Amino acid sequence: MIDLQELLTKSLVAHDSQRDRSKQVEIGPSSLGGCRRRVYHELIETPQTNQTEKLAAILGTFIHSGIESVMEREDPFGDNYLREIEVSYGGIKGHVDLYIKSEGAVIDWKTKKKAGLRYFPSHSEIWQVQTYGYLLDANGYEVKTVSLVAIPRDGEMADIKVYTEDYNPEVAKAALSWLQELKDIVAGAGPAPDPEEKVAFCSKYCSFYDPSGEIGCPSTAK
Ligand code: SF4
Numbered sequence: 526m527i528d529l530q531e532l533l534t535k536s537l538v539a540h541d542s543q544r545d546r547s548k549q550v551e552i553g554p555s556s557l558g559g560c561r562r563r564v565y566h567e568l569i570e571t572p573q574t575n576q577t578e579k580l581a582a583i584l585g586t587f588i589h590s591g592i593e594s595v596m597e598r599e600d601p602f603g604d605n606y607l608r609e610i611e612v613s614y615g616g617i618k619g620h621v622d623l624y625i626k627s628e629g630a631v632i633d634w635k636t637k638k639k640a641g642l643r644y645f646p647s648h649s650e651i652w653q654v655q656t657y658g659y660l661l662d663a664n665g666y667e668v669k670t671v672s673l674v675a676i677p678r679d680g681e682m683a684d685i686k687v688y689t690e691d692y693n694p695e696v697a698k699a700a701l702s703w704l705q706e707l708k709d710i711v712a713g714a715g716p717a718p719d720p721e722e723k724v725a726f727c728s729k730y731c732s733f734y735d736p737s738g739e740i741g742c743p744s745t746a747k
Pocket residue numbers: 560561562563564566719720721722723726727731732733734735742743744745
């Protein structure tokens with residue numbers, strides 16, 4: 526009898542590892558304002574020291590591509606709903622989930638657990654979406670507002686939460702200087718920033734978690 530849990534797990538992990546990943550170290554907007562130590566390890570290309578739990582991220586990717594195709598039905602030629610635009614500026618590249626041309630609106634979908642909605646949006650998510658706005662702005666798109674839309678995987682339609690604020694390039698610039706500070710530490714061979722997350726999170730979700738602290742990061746608590 527086929528072990529169906531194993532079949533599904535293996536297929537999901539194989540699919541995930543085949544996804545196009547740039548070999549070059551490039552910090553995307555989603556890392557801005559998160560754990561500084563983690564971005565530091567990404568920048569210095571520390572080898573992976575931990576197998577992370579991937580189901581939520583894989584489901585998140587599936588939900589994103591599902592939403593992209595339903596948006597395509599709404600606007601088949603992408604005249605107004607521009608999906609998955611790749612934009613870069615100043616050494617940072619981002620994929621914008623949706624830009625609505627007629628509104629100058631930038632939208633980022635976030636998949637969550639319903640219980641996590643009370644922390645939505647996080648400071649880092651706001652930095653991320655403002656940075657998408659900044660990248661679009663720098664590439665000639667008119668940007669007026671930025672929005673984050675939280676989709677609870679275990680919730681109902683009515684639980685979907687929308688957060689919108691005016692586009693503010695100063696917020697994006699603050700996010701980019703946060704990243705620049707880390708790049709400066711690396712360039713000057715400065716000390717690694719202190720860990721910022723607790724072991725319960727790190728052991729499940731951080732590829733650099735390393736209880737010994739010899740190669741990766743031991744987290745805030747052992
Ligand atoms: S193990 Fe935790 S504290 Fe360390 S880099 Fe990863 S997320 Fe940050």
